[in-house]
Every structure is written in C-alpha cells, then in structure tokens.
Amino acid sequence: MSQTATILVVEDEEAQLEVLRYNLAKERFNVIAADDGEEALLVAREEMPDAIVLDWMLPSLSGIEVCRRLKASDETSAIPVLMLTARGEESDRIRGLETGADDYIVKPYSVGELIARIRTRLRVTRPSTTGETLTFEDIAVDTEQHRVTRAGKPLKLGPTEFRLLTVFMERPKRVWSRDSLLDRVWGRDSEVDLRTVDVHVGRLRKILNAGNATDLIRTVRGAGYSLDADA
Ligand code: CA
Numbered sequence: 001m002s003q004t005a006t007i008l009v010v011e012d013e014e015a016q017l018e019v020l021r022y023n024l025a026k027e028r029f030n031v032i033a034a035d036d037g038e039e040a041l042l043v044a045r046e047e048m049p050d051a052i053v054l055d056w057m058l059p060s061l062s063g064i065e066v067c068r069r070l071k072a073s074d075e076t077s078a079i080p081v082l083m084l085t086a087r088g089e090e091s092d093r094i095r096g097l098e099t100g101a102d103d104y105i106v107k108p109y110s111v112g113e114l115i116a117r118i119r120t121r122l123r124v125t126r127p128s129t130t131g132e133t134l135t136f137e138d139i140a141v142d143t144e145q146h147r148v149t150r151a152g153k154p155l156k157l158g159p160t161e162f163r164l165l166t167v168f169m170e171r172p173k174r175v176w177s178r179d180s181l182l183d184r185v186w187g188r189d190s191e192v193d194l195r196t197v198d199v200h201v202g203r204l205r206k207i208l209n210a211g212n213a214t215d216l217i218r219t220v221r222g223a224g225y226s227l228d229a230d231a
Helices: 014-026 037-047 063-072 090-098 111-125 159-170 178-186 194-208
Strands: 006-010 030-034 051-055 081-085 103-106 133-136 139-142 147-150 153-155 217-220 224-227
Touching: 006 014, 006 037, 006 178, 014 030, 014 111, 030 037, 037 051, 037 063, 037 178, 051 063, 051 111, 063 081, 081 111, 103 111, 133 159, 139 159, 159 178, 159 194, 159 224, 178 194, 178 224, 194 217
Parallel strands: 006 030, 006 051, 051 081, 081 103
Antiparallel strands: 133 139, 139 147, 147 153, 217 224
16 A cells, blocks of 8 residues: 655756646656745645655745755744755855755756655655554554554554555654645546545544543644654
8 A cells, every 4th residue: 555655846947847747747756836935835834745856946046945844844944855956066065954844956957857766765764654664652553464453452453544654654743734645645637625634633642542642643733643752
C-alpha cells in the first residue's frame, strides 16, 4: 500500500512549471503548484507536501528566502526542499545549502535526474511502507503485516483507520490539515467530505485510547490533527 507522494512545485515561469507538472504527474506524483514565494509558504503549510521543488529565481520573495522560512518553521522544516537554479557558481551552491535546502539542481537539468533526486529525498525522510515497523511512544505499526499494537497489546483497526494511523506515524508531531489527510488517506479525487476525516480520526482515537491509554492524537484548532505525546 504505497501512498502517492505530493510534490509542491514553485516556479513563476509558466512553461517551466508545465514541464515539471507533466513529468511529475507521469511519474504518479500528486503535483501542486505555486507561482510566487508567498503563495508557496501558504500552500506548504496548508498541504504539507512530501517534497518541494523550489525555483531560485522568483518575483518578490526569492527561492532562498522561501527556503529559509520553510526551514525556520517547526511546521514545515521537515519537508525536503530541492532548489532549482540557473546559476552554478560554487558560492551560490553553498548559499543554497546554507539556507537549509536539502538538494540543489542546476538548470538545465534532465527531468530523469530531478525525479531520481526527489525519490532519494523521499526515501531519506519517509520510512518505506513495506516491511517496516513504525513506532511512536508505545504504539507500533507493522506496515507489512498490518498489525498495530499499543503497549504490546494488539489493536483492531479498520483499513481507513490503519491508513490514517500510518500517515500520522510516518511524521509524528507534524500537524496535518483535514484536507491533506483526505488527500493521503482517501486520495485526491475522492468525493469524501472533511467531516468524514473527523469521524475516522475520532474512531482511531477511540481504538488507540481503549483502556484509558494516554491520548496521543492532538486536535489543533483551525489547523487539523497531529500525533503528539503532548496531546
Ligand atoms: Ca523562475
């Protein structure tokens, strides 16, 4: 059960954006786009993409500044950022990495190379969803056998609650908007409404908290939910 990764592409040049959008979609990524820096910051917080492809040259807020702000915020600092730039000087390269960019790609680049680098970043930040046990506090999720335990005791989860928990477990403490949970658990094209997300989070919470266990799902007012020991 591999999820589709969502990539935010930040590029002000329409033609470049379309090339990226087309090629990433062809590789079965969900693509969302922003054409300036301010919008990129808003979209990143709202959608919590799995990676951001960020053009260096943007109007008003530069790619470097966008990257710096993304990395300075607890909410978005874990999202890998791949910077795109036409400049190749070493000093620029270092500046790019100093802002916290996770990778740096010089234009012109091949689409194949960009996609390979994105995949590498996704592997680094996201545990693979096959044959892996995800743990957080006293919860353990075996993603291969679809088994969940809390404090060593097996829990029975429905398929939706299982997917929801897996999303939370892959990024503990990250705050997920209901929209982004909907995209990840039900798929971007589903017709499910946001209330359904609340219902399933409620069910998951009930299962996890059976036997008066500590509530690890935090409801963040106006923002969404996160898996957090400080719930
Ligand atoms: Ca540009």
